[in-house]
Amino acid sequence: MSILRKSLAIALLPVSMSLASITSAADYVIDTKGSHAFIQFKIQHLGYSWLLGRFNEFEGTFSYDDKKPADSEVNVIIKTASVDSNHAERDKHLRSKDFLNVSKHPTATFKSKKITDNGNGSAKLIGDLTLNGVTKEITIDVSKIGEGKDPWGGYRAGFEGTTKFALKDFNISKDLGPASQEVEMYLSIEGIRKS
Template identity: 65%
Template sequence: MNKLLLNTAVSAALVLSASAVNAAEYVIDTKGAHAFVNFKIKHLGYSWLHGRFNTFDGEFNYDAEKPNASQIMVNIDTTSLDSNHAERDKHLRGKDFLNVGKYPTATFKSTNITFNNDDSGKVTGDFTLHGVTKSITFEIDKIGEGQDPWGGYRVGFEGETSLKLSDYGINYNLGPASTHVDIGLFIEGIRK
């Protein structure tokens, strides 16, 4: 009887450790500049203003066999906002918009990930910006995965969503065409 219990316990431990091995952990490749957090917002309804956050980091776990068990966490340094125009960046970092002196970090932490059979899906999570946390959803696509030339293993995703600025206490009047900002998250992860 003791031998049966021991064999059952060992078998259960092997199954659990095999599951843990399959759920690989990845660090977002910001050092190699293979990840981006971009934004765009309409300028007066006539064109688009594009920008990005130059400094951010994050981690995620992913298993192609169980993609819906994935999780992601991203930290964004809001002081690194870059719209390719120094004076505009100063204004966007100021009290009218991001108020980076008071809120130097934005974060996203997933609460649910659902993939379809075609490697597209949705990631829902808590996004904190300007001191306000709200649940948002990114439409996502898996770009690909595999070995890299340096002996590592990588996987890449992209996702986009639209945020209403006033939901985050940003009420500066940019006109009726500029009430929302589109956020794009383009990540390549290196397996740890």
């Protein structure tokens, strides 16, 4: 190798290392087509029981690098009219102006801003949730479930997360009583790595 070529290779080494660090995070599509992802919620009913439900239609992406989890990013779009609490009349009410106001706000979104890695397979995912036309920062406690090859030649990564927030924070003013001021969310997300 000539001195010129060797000098050029040495000069370009920091650039290539920098590009490698930029592109090391893999991009994933959340597997909603295969029903391997769930957005569920629960809220107390009058303080006597839990009302459970989910959103049936959503989509999203995330980027993830096991060596640099703090560099991860998450984006999710939820169709609010897909709310499903296993009761048609109640779901109709949940879609109304009293709650999700789906005619005016057909989607809810989450966009990550920061991830704090706890170093033990868990992290705090901080981002903006837009719901009922209001955008607020929330924190989701996230745990990694696993990652690896699937039987169809692809590669997957999966996580679960929990969070809770007050309904009034998102201008949901319907008062269901003192035991029902907050809703808890459970997320189970499996992503397929983009080729």
